[in-house]
Structure formats: C-alpha cells, structure tokens
Amino acid sequence: MAAEQRDEVHRGPASTGVLAHLRAIAGPDRNARTNRDLAVLLALTAGIVNSVGFMAIALYTSHMTGLTAMIADSLVLGALDIALLALVGVAAFVVGAACCALLFNWARRRGLRSRYAIVLLIEAVLILLIGLLAHELTAAERSWALIALLGLTMGLQNAIITKISNAQIRTTHVTGMVTDIGIELGKLLYPRRRDDPEPVRPHLGRLSLHLLLVGAFFLGGVTGALAYGAIGFVTVVPTACILLLFASIPVVEDLRAGPPAVPPGRV
Secondary structure (H helix, E strand, O other): OHHHHHHHHHHHHHHHHHHHHHHHOOOOOOOHHHHHHHHHHHHHHHHHHHHHHHHHHOOOOOOHHHHHHHHHHHHHHOOHHHHHHHHHHHHHHHHHHHHHHHHHHHHHHOOOOOOOHHHHHHHHHHHHHHHHHHHHOOHHHHHHHHHHHHHHHHHHHHHHHHHHOOOOOOOOOOHHHHHHHHHHHHHHHOOOOOOOOOOOOOOHHHHHHHHHHHHHHHHHHHHHHHHHHHHHHHHHHHHHHHHHHHHHHHHHHHHHHOOOOOOOOOO
C-alpha cells in the first residue's frame, strides 16, 4: 500500500506538469517549449490543408509566391479565370492576416488570456466547416470557396505564429526555414580555427527546430494527400478538432473569469 502511494505521489507532479503544458500550448504565457509544440501542430495542419487544397483544386492555398506568379502568368496567357482564382487566394490570405491583427490587438487591450487562442479557434472552426461541408458544393463552387476559406485560414495562422514567435517561425511555407537550415549547416561545416577572432558558431537549436517544422509540414502533406484519396475533405477534421481543443482552453478560462475591466480610453 505504501509503495502504491509513493507511486501516485511520484506520478502526480509529472502528470500535472504535462497537463499544465498542454493547457499552455495556446495560452498567453509563452516559452520555447510551448512555441515549438504549437508550431509543430500548426506546421502539420498547414501541410494537411495545403495538400487537400491542391488535391481538390490544383492550387497550393498557403503558397503566396506561387499564387502571385500564377496571377502574372495567367494574365499573360489570357487565362483570366485562373488569374482571378489565384487573386482571390492572395486577397483571402491578406484578409486573414489583417483579421488576426485586429483580433489579437482587441483581445490584448482587454487583457484576455485568449489573445492568441481566439485566432486559432477561428482557424480551427473554419477548417472544420470545410471538412464537413465542402463535399456538398458543386465543382465550380468548391474552387472559389476553398481558395477563399483556405487562404483565409492560412493567413490567420501565419500571422498568429509570427506574432507569437516574434517573426522567428513560419508554419504555412518552408522557404524561410529551408534557407535557415542551409545557413546553419554552412556554419556547422565551416572550418574552425583557434585564432579566429570571430568564430563561426552554428545555432543548433534553431537548426533542429526548423528541421522539425519542415518535417511536420512534409508529414502533413503526405498524410493529407493519402487521406484525401480515401476519405475526401473529412481528412482535415481530426487536425481541426485537435487545434480546436487546444485553442478552446484559454477561451473557456476567459469566459469563466467574466468580462475584464477595460481601462478608460482603451477600446
């Protein structure tokens, strides 16, 4: 009996620590671990969403460079319908980023703990709606709806992770991360000299983080492509539910705490 009690005491703090960490993933108190775990979840989500979008309408909905190039090429080739479709995707991404800024600053001024989570919650709900309702649309309707909604969600996501990480992490595209991986590998391979007044030192933490995020994005892409072929748009439902779960915790805490006192002049 005493041994069982000791085991419970031993497991208790660890369990509490894990639960506290899970509750903090979308919360306002950030550290390197919560930023990493949230970024991995979002990179996986972006990989799945991007892949499903491509499988459905042959467009990468988080790839603004590609969509901008497609607008230019399509205009030159006279494919105005494709140019307009790509333009809607870019515009939706911009609107998503703008909405993130509006929501975040609104919540921050009110001292809400859900200032990050509320953006993630909206993203999760939009992805969930896509997963549950997109199959009801006709092929023509689906193209316009998906490019707009998926572009909006990716704009929300990219803006909020930029805010959380102080522009150090991106999760909807990998160009910057692959560039940083190359830079850090170059530093790692650079020959070291004892008398070097400015030695070249690789940032191994940054290298491992970016490798992890690129891997998560790739895994999401493979998962999304395979699952879409089997179950269609329902592919995005599980990841939307996971994101919804984490994002809802700070929102529920704010609702339980009641309306915060807003200082005079701050709206």
